[in-house]
Amino acid sequence: MEPPLNKLSPENHPLPDTVTTASENINNNERTLAFIKQIANNSTSCRSSSSSTDLIASSEDLLTEIFLQLPVISLIRFTSASKQWYSLIKSPNFSLIRNPNLDPPSGLFFEGWDARSKYHYVPLQTGNSDHSVNSVIKPPFTTLGFDTGVIKILQSCNGLLLCGNDLQTYYVYNPTTSRFVTLPKHNNYNSDTSCYMTLAFDPAKSCHYKVVCNYMYKAMMIEIYSSETGKWKVLNECMDDLVDVDRGVYGHNAIHWMSFPNRLVYLKLDEEVVNYIDIDTPDTSVYGTILDEFLAESCDGMLLVVRCCRMRRLNVYEIKRDYSEWRIKYHVDLEEVIKVYPNMVTRLGLHFIVQALVVGEREEDSFVVLELPGKLIQYKFMVNTIFQLCDFSKKSHHQGGFFPKTIFQLSDFTPENRRFINGSCFPFIPSLAAV
Numbered sequence: 001m002e003p004p005l006n007k008l009s010p011e012n013h014p015l016p017d018t019v020t021t022a023s024e025n026i027n028n029n030e031r032t033l034a035f036i037k038q039i040a041n042n043s044t045s046c047r048s049s050s051s052s053t054d055l056i057a058s059s060e061d062l063l064t065e066i067f068l069q070l071p072v073i074s075l076i077r078f079t080s081a082s083k084q085w086y087s088l089i090k091s092p093n094f095s096l097i098r099n100p101n102l103d104p105p106s107g108l109f110f111e112g113w114d115a116r117s118k119y120h121y122v123p124l125q126t127g128n129s130d131h132s133v134n135s136v137i138k139p140p141f142t143t144l145g146f147d148t149g150v151i152k153i154l155q156s157c158n159g160l161l162l163c164g165n166d167l168q169t170y171y172v173y174n175p176t177t178s179r180f181v182t183l184p185k186h187n188n189y190n191s192d193t194s195c196y197m198t199l200a201f202d203p204a205k206s207c208h209y210k211v212v213c214n215y216m217y218k219a220m221m222i223e224i225y226s227s228e229t230g231k232w233k234v235l236n237e238c239m240d241d242l243v244d245v246d247r248g249v250y251g252h253n254a255i256h257w258m259s260f261p262n263r264l265v266y267l268k269l270d271e272e273v274v275n276y277i278d279i280d281t282p283d284t285s286v287y288g289t290i291l292d293e294f295l296a297e298s299c300d301g302m303l304l305v306v307r308c309c310r311m312r313r314l315n316v317y318e319i320k321r322d323y324s325e326w327r328i329k330y331h332v333d334l335e336e337v338i339k340v341y342p343n344m345v346t347r348l349g350l351h352f353i354v355q356a357l358v359v360g361e362r363e364e365d366s367f368v369v370l371e372l373p374g375k376l377i378q379y380k381f382m383v384n385t386i387f388q389l390c391d392f393s394k395k396s397h398h399q400g401g402f403f404p405k406t407i408f409q410l411s412d413f414t415p416e417n418r419r420f421i422n423g424s425c426f427p428f429i430p431s432l433a434a435v
Helices: 028-045 051-058 060-067 072-078 083-090 092-098 282-287 335-340 392-398
Strands: 107-112 119-123 152-157 160-164 170-174 179-182 195-200 210-217 219-226 231-239 249-251 254-259 263-268 273-278 292-297 302-308 313-319 326-333 353-358 367-372 375-380 385-391 420-428
Touching: 060 083, 060 092, 072 083, 083 092, 107 152, 107 353, 119 385, 152 195, 152 420, 160 195, 170 195, 195 249, 231 273, 249 292, 254 292, 302 353, 335 385, 353 420
Parallel strands: none
Antiparallel strands: 107 119, 107 420, 152 160, 160 170, 170 179, 195 210, 210 219, 219 231, 249 254, 254 263, 263 273, 292 302, 302 313, 313 326, 353 367, 367 375, 375 385
16 A cells, blocks of 8 residues: 555645754754863863863774764865864875765756756755755855856766866866866867767775766777766777767766667776667566666665656666666656646646656665746655655746746746756765765
8 A cells, every 4th residue: 555645735735945054953963062162162171071071072993983873965064163173084094985875966956948057956854854944055156267268067077066167178076175176188179079078986995086078080989087087088998979978978987978869878988898788677678668767876876867747757767787677666646746746637638847866775765856837845655755846936936037927827847948958967965975
């Protein structure tokens, strides 16, 4: 039996700007750290403090053990508590220990149609409370101004952002620490040739990252940049011209691309070999034409999301590690979403865009972010819980025109009328990773 849907409606559901923030609802981790901070301050001014108090305040090993249990955003805030805490949290050794324990996404960056050089930050719901959103309400940034030209986000990968400007200069940027590195030009750089970059970073495997560059040079060439060496390497491998190199996704220590019809292409980073797999998803073989599909990454594998409007559901498939077949991971029933947002059903069909898929450590923490006519929602499909993240009709009146029109008032759900650019949604994952 499916769990019951939370009794929510678009009218009474609280939005991120009206809910109680983390400063008013301090979680247990922050209470613990606030207590430690008080101990540290008291230990320097009150010589009569207990031996256990002095031990916690002065022991780097104990502080390290406590800090490792805290979210990265809290750690960044607590660097201002004392010089000792700053040095400990910012030390390369602590970052190396902490980085493999990735925090879940705190929010999403969207690039809007009406402000292509600006980004809109949407905090995600976190925790067990039905009315709590992440404490990161203030956007880490709205524009990327650390170099010349119009800088845009190209990809998000486990806490790091791959960015590029209109001068074909590329960067790896950590929005949590506000640090970035400018990538050197690849070996066969030509300003008249388009480059397609993909970032590969897994802090559980290494503190270093790689960037794969695809470009046309007599054939579709491949170069790999390693942050460990700081150099580009030209591969002997070339790629099929039909590969959609603009949408590479990292997973299984490989970069993956879709090549149509029904072909998956992947580059194993350790072997530096390109592989081609002809493989159909069940939806393709049964229904023929798929209205929308895209690759997405999870912590343990590649995911393919297929939108089937006639069935009013999303099917999420995960590929086996041997690439032998796609296997079903989730059936996401949209009927419950339709009950709360009936306006997504129009005369032209069922109108929605899948902007993000996040697979949680627990099944009940997994969710999709859907853009509906006039709304942006977060749907935890395993527990049938809906959170409204944005109401475009309200924001269009008082946020300086970032949302000048609302889809809610439009009869057609065309790309020109959508508020966000499909494929331009980037998770913000707090990280202490060095670049």
